[in-house]
Amino acid sequence: MPTRLVLDCDTGTDDAVAIMAAVGHPDLDLLAVTTVNGNVPLPRVTENTLRALDVVGAPVPVHAGAPRPLLRPDFPIPRDELNGRDPDFQPASLDLPPARSRVASHEAVRFLVDFFRDDAHDDVTLVATAPLTNVALALSVAPDLRDRIPRLVLMGGGVAGGNVTAAAEFNLWVDPEAARIVLEAGIRDVTILPLDATQSVPLTLADCDAxxxxxxxxxxxxxxxxxxxxxxxxxxxxxAAFGPCAPVHDALCVAALVDPGVVTESVTCPVTVETSSDRTLGALLLDRRSWTTDPPNATVALRADRDRYLAFLTDALGGRAV
Incomplete structure (x- = not known):
């Protein structure tokens, strides 16, 4: 039976690849997508999500979610002041045809609560490739969801360092309080794909040609x-090793559902997120001390296999036509 999943995303370029791969792979069944403020503002995230689904002809319901972080009025610093970010890196509108489909009427948090409280969905994996605002809000409204979500797979954090600050990766940095709530909620099976794993499997121009x-x-x-x-x-x-290349972070989360062996190195340990220090706000903190008394709450991927990732993308994107 295919692995059933719900995607929670802030659709920029790599989320879009993850969405299309989740639709196209025969071993996956994408049941719904929820959207959240992140790479671009929420209305553009939702439009981009609909565009990605329309390209592959998938009538998957899309539920719009949180337009801002859980506690903060906006990002820790304004979006347009992020140092070193090419303003065209995450375009407001993806280079895909305008959406023909429309957003679902139920908003994302209400959808997540109702969906995971339904016994018919007790095998559905929640894959979060965005700031964790929607998931944190759902857990705040319905604390019992910690026992109703069977598995959470998320892209976020960086063990060796960040991509927005020296310490923090974008998804966790945007809404660190939400990330901390989610990771400390007690969901029984949490897998994190941080920058360490996603950057180990970059895609190249030759891969694009393929x-x-x-x-x-x-x-x-x-x-x-x-x-x-x-x-x-x-x-x-x-x-130097691959030629011009870039990581496509979010689709690795979907690949790991189909082929767990795509992750070649990981650690299971207590994990949380920094929410107070200016210099390390949003940092993913792993406690790998052998004598820690805190229980492990997540498995964190550290490296991945590029050949297996490419094989997944080929299988996922190569077989669906409209």
């Missing part, structure tokens, strides 16, 4: 989005 050659709407769209990432946020550190 996706183009598949010829399906999803593969061609994904190739265009990945080329945009390589142009506007190249991975200079890995360019």
């Amino acid at each position: 996706l183009d050659a598949l010829g399906t709407p999803g593969a061609v769209a994904a190739a265009r989005l990945v080329r945009h990432r390589i142009e506007h946020d190249p991975d200079e550190e890995r360019a």
Whole structure:
């Protein structure tokens, strides 16, 4: 039976690839998508999500969620003041045809509560590739969801360092209080794909050519989005080994559902998120001391297998046409 999942995302370029891959892979069944403020403001996130689904002809319901962080009026610093970010890296509107489908009437938090309280969904994985505002709000409204969500897989954090600050990765930095609530809620099975894992499997221009050659709407769209990432946020550190390349973070979460072996190194330990220090706000904190008395609450991926990731994307994006 396919793995059933709900995606919670802030659709920029890599979320869009994750959405299209989740639709296209025969071993996955995407039941719904919830959207949250993050890469771009919420209305654009929702429109981008609908565009990605329309490209692959998937009538998956989309529920719009939180327009701002849980406790803060906005990002810790304004979006347009983020140092080092190419303003065109996450375009407000993805380079995909305007959406034909429409957003569902139920808002995201209410949907998540009702969905995971339904016994018919006791096998559904929640995959979060965005700031965790929606998930934190759902847990705050319905604390019993900690026992109703069977598995949470999320993209966030960086063990070796961040991509917004020296310590923090974007998703956790945008809403650190929400991230801390989610990680400390007691969900029984939590897997985190941080920058350490996602940056170990960058995609290249040659990979984009291979996706183009598949010829399906999803593969061609994904190739265009990945080329945009390589142009506007190249991975200079890995360019010597791979040529021009960039990580496509979020789709690795979906790949791990189908092929757990795509993660080649991980650690299970107590994990939380820093919420107070200016310099380390949003940092993912792992306690790997052998004598810690805190119970482990997450498995954190540290490295991944690029060949297996590419095989997943080929299978997911190569077989669906409209």
